[in-house]
Amino acid sequence: xxxxRNTAAKTAVLEVFEKSKTALSHTEIQKQLNDIxxxxxxxxxxxxxxxxxxxxxxxxxxxTVKYAKCNHSHQRVHxxxxxxxxxxxxxxxxxxxxxKPSYIMPHNYKVKEINFTLSGxxxxxxxxxx
Amino acid sequence: xxxxRNTAAKTAVLEVFEKSKTALSHTEIQKQLNDIxxxxxxxxxxxxxxxxxxxxxxxxxxxTVKYAKCNHSHQRVHxxxxxxxxxxxxxxxxxxxxxKPSYIMPHNYKVKEINFTLSGxxxxxxxxxx
DNA sequence: AATCAACTGCAACAATGTTGCGTTAAATAT
DNA sequence: ATATTTAACGCAACATTGTTGCAGTTGATT
Ligand SMILES: [Mn+2]
Ligand SMILES: [Mn+2]
Ligand SMILES: [Zn+2]
Ligand SMILES: [Zn+2]
Numbered sequence: 260x261x262x263x264r265n266t267a268a269k270t271a272v273l274e275v276f277e278k279s280k281t282a283l284s285h286t287e288i289q290k291q292l293n294d295i296x297x298x299x300x301x302x303x304x305x306x307x308x309x310x311x312x313x314x315x316x317x318x319x320x321x322x323t324v325k326y327a328k329c330n331h332s333h334q335r336v337h338x339x340x341x342x343x344x345x346x347x348x349x350x351x352x353x354x355x356x357x358x359k360p361s362y363i364m365p366h367n368y369k370v371k372e373i374n375f376t377l378s379g380x381x382x383x384x385x386x387x388x389x
Numbered sequence: 390x391x392x393x394r395n396t397a398a399k400t401a402v403l404e405v406f407e408k409s410k411t412a413l414s415h416t417e418i419q420k421q422l423n424d425i426x427x428x429x430x431x432x433x434x435x436x437x438x439x440x441x442x443x444x445x446x447x448x449x450x451x452x453t454v455k456y457a458k459c460n461h462s463h464q465r466v467h468x469x470x471x472x473x474x475x476x477x478x479x480x481x482x483x484x485x486x487x488x489k490p491s492y493i494m495p496h497n498y499k500v501k502e503i504n505f506t507l508s509g510x511x512x513x514x515x516x517x518x519x
Numbered sequence: 520a521a522t523c524a525a526c527t528g529c530a531a532c533a534a535t536g537t538t539g540c541g542t543t544a545a546a547t548a549t
Numbered sequence: 550a551t552a553t554t555t556a557a558c559g560c561a562a563c564a565t566t567g568t569t570g571c572a573g574t575t576g577a578t579t
Contacts, residue, residue: 264525264576285566297528302567304526318450320504322536324566344498360490360505367512368474374450375490376504382497394545394556415535427559432536434557452567454535 263307268296272304273313282317282325282343282352317343317352319376325352340373346381353381393437398426402434403443412447412455412473412482447473447482449506455482470503476511483511 275283275291283291285305289298305326308314317325329339342358345351360375405413405421413421415435419428435456438444444456459469472488475481490505 261525262577266526266576268527298566299529299568300527307526316450318448318452320446320448320502322448322452322454324452342492347501355495358492358494360492362472362488362490362505364488364507365485367515368507369510369515370507371477371509372450372507374504374506374508375492377494377498377500377502378504379501380499385497385499391556392546396545396557398558428535429537429560430558437557452535 263311268292268300269304269307271295272301272308276314276326276328280353282327282354284323284325288326315339317354317376318374319345319352320378321345323350327352327354330354330356342375342377344381345376345378346384347378348380348384351381351383352376393441398422398430399434399437401425402431402438406444406456406458410483412457412484414453414455418456445469447484447506448504449475449482450508451475453480457482457484460484460486472505472507474511475506475508476514477508478510478514481511481513 271292272288275288285298285301288305289301292301305314309316309326312329314326315329317327319325327343340359342355342360344353344355355377358375358377360373364370401422402418405418415428415431418435419431422431435444439446439456442459445459447455447457449455457473470489472485472490474483474485485507488505488507490503494500
């Protein structure tokens with residue numbers, strides 16, 4: 260098995276995730292890193308962090324892709340079954356760790372992963388009533 | 390209000406949707422159209438059809454975006470609350486019109502749209518046990 | 520300190536989607 | 550039927566996002 264190394268760039272990316280309360284896109288991460296590494300390197304770090312179940316990917320209806328830290332990496336069986344919220348006003352994406360959809364599937368499908376994203380207005384934008 | 394016109398290209402795109410049982414990407418549509426129009430035109434037609442609630446967009450975890458016909462355009466209040474299934478083997482995406490997730494949201498969020506995509510193996514690929 | 524492979528930077532590329540603008544052709548009125 | 554209006558089109562040019570190959574670098578281990 261391939262071992263994974265702790266490089267300066269990887270540590271920096273992890274710090275950015277640690278500081279952020281919302282999910283981040285590749286571009287947002289790059290800006291916060293102030294070009295301490297190449298953008299290709301960021302893509303590769305994100306891939307590794309996903310493989311190691313440290314972050315997870317969130318794909319939004321508008322096509323944007325963001326990443327967020329997993330708050331359950333300690334669990335033996337790692338499963339991302341929580342929902343995400345995408346604000347149509349401020350475009351922030353947050354994990355709703357406690358929102359887990361229930362649903363009934365037709366037979367003959369094998370479900371391995373789910374992606375449940377809700378969009379609308381987040382508490383912040385709702386209060387400043389647009 | 391801007392009126393919408395029935396052009397040859399738009400009719401051709403609609404026929405492609407009519408024939409297809411699964412959701413289609415922009416590229417798949419372009420191939421089936423045999424270059425009867427420019428690819429930019431297809432993008433613009435898709436935008437119009439979405440505005441008119443004739444098709445809807447499906448955004449997958451792997452970043453691919455597909456479109457499918459709405460089977461409920463007749464309803465007075467048009468809402469896309471059904472799930473979609475994305476097969477990790479054949480990459481086909483199908484509407485699961487009868488699968489509608491139930492969930493409990495925290496207060497202070499205003500939900501306007503949901504995107505619920507499940508992935509795994511579709512009935513076809515499950516039977517030919519990969 | 521030497522070794523080894525994971526990691527990086529760079530360049531080059533592919534895929535996807537957008538915009539501006541001059542031209543074409545639906546829909547409507549004459 | 551013909552003229553008018555403007556939605557829709559083709560084309561070129563561009564932006565963004567993500568991928569790949571390869572030579573060089575650096576983290577971890579011995
Ligand atoms: Mn998670
Ligand atoms: Mn629909
Ligand atoms: Zn917001
Ligand atoms: Zn399949």
